Each structure stands twice: as structure tokens, then as C-alpha cells.
Amino acid sequence: MGIVIAVISGKGGVGKTTATxxxxxxxxxxxxxxxxxxxxxxxxxxxxxxxxxxRVVYDLVQVMDGDVKLKQAVIRSKVNENLYFLAASQSKDKxxxxxxxxxxxxxxxxxxxxxxxxxxxxxxxxxxxxTIEFADAAIVVVNxxxxxxxxxxxxxxxxxxxxxxxxxxxxxxxxxxxxxxxAEMIQSGEMLKSDDILEILNIKLVGKVxxxxxxxxxxxxxxxxxxxxxxxxxxxxxxxxxxxCGQKVEMKDIEISDTGLFKKLTGMFR
Amino acid sequence: MFDWLFGKKESASxxxxxxxxxIMSDRDSMNELPFMDEMKAEIIEVVKKYVGVRAVEIxxxxxxxxxxxxxxxxxxxxxxxxxKVN
Numbered sequence: 001m002g003i004v005i006a007v008i009s010g011k012g013g014v015g016k017t018t019a020t021x022x023x024x025x026x027x028x029x030x031x032x033x034x035x036x037x038x039x040x041x042x043x044x045x046x047x048x049x050x051x052x053x054x055r056v057v058y059d060l061v062q063v064m065d066g067d068v069k070l071k072q073a074v075i076r077s078k079v080n081e082n083l084y085f086l087a088a089s090q091s092k093d094k095x096x097x098x099x100x101x102x103x104x105x106x107x108x109x110x111x112x113x114x115x116x117x118x119x120x121x122x123x124x125x126x127x128x129x130x131t132i133e134f135a136d137a138a139i140v141v142v143n144x145x146x147x148x149x150x151x152x153x154x155x156x157x158x159x160x161x162x163x164x165x166x167x168x169x170x171x172x173x174x175x176x177x178x179x180x181x182x183a184e185m186i187q188s189g190e191m192l193k194s195d196d197i198l199e200i201l202n203i204k205l206v207g208k209v210x211x212x213x214x215x216x217x218x219x220x221x222x223x224x225x226x227x228x229x230x231x232x233x234x235x236x237x238x239x240x241x242x243x244x245c246g247q248k249v250e251m252k253d254i255e256i257s258d259t260g261l262f263k264k265l266t267g268m269f270r
Numbered sequence: 271m272f273d274w275l276f277g278k279k280e281s282a283s284x285x286x287x288x289x290x291x292x293i294m295s296d297r298d299s300m301n302e303l304p305f306m307d308e309m310k311a312e313i314i315e316v317v318k319k320y321v322g323v324r325a326v327e328i329x330x331x332x333x334x335x336x337x338x339x340x341x342x343x344x345x346x347x348x349x350x351x352x353x354k355v356n
Contacts, residue, residue: 146285146292153293189280196286200293 002033004106004116005244006135008159010151012122014143015179018215020119021049022226022234023139026241027115028082029226034115035074038088039131041096046119047087050077051222061089064101070108079227084113097130103164106134115244124151124158132159137173140203143180144192153201175206177240182211183257193255207240209233210254313341322349 007023009016017040024036037060038046047053058073063086070086077083086109089096109116120131132138138159142152156174163172178194185191198205212233218225225234226241232254242249310326317323327342 146289149289150292150296154296157297186282189282192282192285192289196282200286200289 002110002112002114002116003137004110004118004135005137005139006039006118006120006132006159007139007141008120008128008132008152008155009122009141009148010124010153010155011148014141014148015209015215016122016141017045017049017119018219018225019139019141019177019179019209019237020117021046021224022237023241023244024085024115024117025050025077025080025083025224026226026237027117027245028077028080029238030241030245030247031082032114032245033082033084033112034117035084035086035109035113036117036119037086037109039097039118039127040121041088041127042090042093043121044088044090047085048222049219049224050085051079052077052085052087053222056087059087059089060105061092061096064097064105070105070112079223095126097127099130099133102130103134124155128155129158129162132163132172134164135172136165137175139175139177139206140201141177141179142197142201144178144182144186144194144197149192149197149200156201156203174203175244176201176203177207177209178205179209180211181208181254183255186255187257205251206243207236208251208254209236209240313343317343322346 007016007020020036024034027034036046036050038044039060040046041061044059047056052075055075058068060073062068063070063073073086075085075087077085106116118131118135121127138156140152140156142148159172159174160166165172176198178197181194182191186193194205194208210232212225212231214228214231215225215233218228218231218234224237225231226237228234236252236254239249239252306328310328313326314323322345323343324346325344327344329340331338331340
């Protein structure tokens with residue numbers, strides 16, 4: 001019996017799909033079987049980030065409709081044999097999802113893999129609700145920026161009222177990933193600190209990811225940034241994946257820039 | 271006025287203040303109960319059997335772990351006078 005985690009954000013463009021791809025691969029690198037599922041029907045992107053776009057034959061809507069078996073639609077990664085992928089449908093739109101079909105699919109995935117990671121569409125409409133409905137936990141991705149944090153709070157509110165677990169009187173675990181942190185901007189008081197974001201959203205932190213040019217370079221190539229051992233963002237995703245696999249990984253303080261005292265001093269007077 | 275002398279307030283702390291207020295009000299509006307209007311109408315009907323009512327106000331209050339409904343029934347002043355006479 002695996003664990004089902006929905007990756008949500010409220011606002012789009014904060015790095016949700018990048019987080020899904022990297023955490024999925026990171027979990028697979030920890031010797032756990034992991035499937036990442038693109039729930040963003042009509043706007044599929046996870047296949048591109050994973051470099052699997054040319055291998056997609058069937059999608060999750062076809063599986064849910066019973067047109068093909070799950071095993072036929074699932075793609076096994078060549079980068080890591082523990083990582084599997086199920087693509088979103090590109091031709092249909094979000095409204096095709098039905099609760100009962102989603103529930104059946106999620107149950108089947110839970111039986112087959114240790115970790116099931118669902119990449120939710122942006123927004124808080126029905127596509128989002130279907131993604132969170134049967135999840136055990138949610139990873140909330142935010143940027144240190146007002147609109148992202150506000151939208152995340154709305155998404156968390158809907159998670160707390162629509163999740164099947166909550167309806168059964170249980171708690172749905174929520175973990176925050178703060179993405180695109182700039183130490184330099186935090187030092188100069190131009191960006192919200194992670195402590196402030198945690199205070200506002202009132203959920204548990206699972207990791208902080210710095211702004212890193214390597215992320216776009218990685219998505220250009222279709223090779224998740226976690227594979228680049230030198231990348232700061234890649235290392236951050238490795239630490240988060242370790243935590244999700246139950247390891248005690250110290251929280252690294254990436255909010256202090258290590259670019260030297262001189263730069264810090266000049267930053268103070270800007 | 272003295273911004274140029276003491277430096278502008280850091281934008282991160284402005285963001286925190288604005289977010290705190292915006293999110294509090296977002297959460298309040300999400301907490302509004304769907305049956306509020308119906309319940310109000312029924313309360314008015316019940317109280318009216320005994321005394322005239324001007325308005326009913328229902329608020330959901332949250333104090334830490336405790337959630338409560340506070341219901342204020344404003345009576346019709348003319349009716350209140352009648353009660354006192356009797």
C-alpha cells in the first residue's frame with residue numbers, strides 16, 4: 001500500500017510541475033517505486049520536464065475510461081528504473097474527470113507503487129478538486145511572493161474541506177515547499193523570509209529551494225535538475241525527497257547568501 | 271516625509287502585513303455557512319411567536335480550537351414597550 005501525495009499551488013507558474021518531476025525522481029533514487037501522474041488535463045507538461053514526451057502513447061483519461069489497462073499506459077523511466085509516469089490527456093479538458101473514476105484509478109495506483117505523486121492543475125476548480133480528493137497528503141508549492149501565498153492559502157482551504165480523508169474525520173498532511181528563494185533579496189528585505197510565510201500559512205515546512213538558472217536549463221533538456229549534483233536547486237530537491245522517504249535531513253539555511261561579507265554589507269545599504 | 275533620511279520600510283515587511291490581512295479576510299468569507307439565511311428566517315419565525323423582532327445577526331466566531339455561533343436578536347422597540355406594560 002503506497003502513499004498518495006498531491007502537489008498543489010493555487011497559483012500557476014510557481015514550479016509545481018518541476019517540483020513533482022524532481023521529487024518523484026528523488027524518491028525513486030531512494031530505492032522506492034514511485035509513479036508521477038499528470039492531472040493537468042489539456043495542458044500536459046510533466047512529460048516534457050521528465051523528457052518522456054516522445055514515449056507517451058496512452059493517457060490517464062483512457063485508463064479511467066477503461067479503454068486501456070493501467071500497465072499499458074504507464075511509462076517506465078530510463079533514467080531510474082524505480083520511476084514511472086502516467087501522462088495527462090492533451091486533447092480533452094479538465095471537466096472530463098469524474099470522482100468515481102478518479103477514486104478507482106488512485107486505488108489501483110496505491111496498490112502498485114510505494115509513492116504516487118499527483119501533479120495538480122493550477123487554480124482551484126474541479127480539476128484541482130479531483131486531484132486532492134483521494135490524496136493522503138499534499139505538497140504545497142509557493143514562491144515568496146504575495147499572490148502565490150494568498151492563492152496557496154485558498155487551495156489549502158479547499159483541501160481541508162473537500163479531501164476524502166477530512167470528510168472521514170482524519171487529517172490530510174500538508175507540507176510546504178518554498179521555491180525560488182533569493183538569499184540576496186531576503187538579506188536586503190525585499191523578499192519574504194520562510195519564517196514569515198510559515199507563520200501566515202500555518203503549515204509544516206518540508207523544504208526550501210533556491211532560485212537557480214539550472215532549473216530552466218534542465219527543463220530545456222528534459223533532464224530534471226536533481227540529476228545535476230552541482231545545482232543548488234537539485235540538491236534542495238534531493239534533501240526534500242529524503243525527508244519524504246522518512247530520513248532526517250537537516251534543514252539547510254539557504255536564506256543567507258554565501259557570496260562574501262562585502263556583498264552582504266553593500267546589500268544592507270541598498 | 272522622512273523616507274529619504276531613515277530609509278524606506280522594507281517591502282518584505284509590507285508584504286507580510288498586507289498578506290496577513292488579506293488572508294484573514296479570505297478565510298472569513300470561506301467560513302460563511304451556506305445555511306445562514308435560512309437559519310435566520312427560522313429564528314425570526316420562532317421569536318416572533320412571542321415578541322416582535324427587528325433583526326437577527328449570526329456570526330461564526332473562532333477562538334483557537336473553539337468555534338461558536340453568536341446569535342443576536344434585535345427586538346422591535348414598540349413590542350418591547352408592550353411587554354413592559356403587561
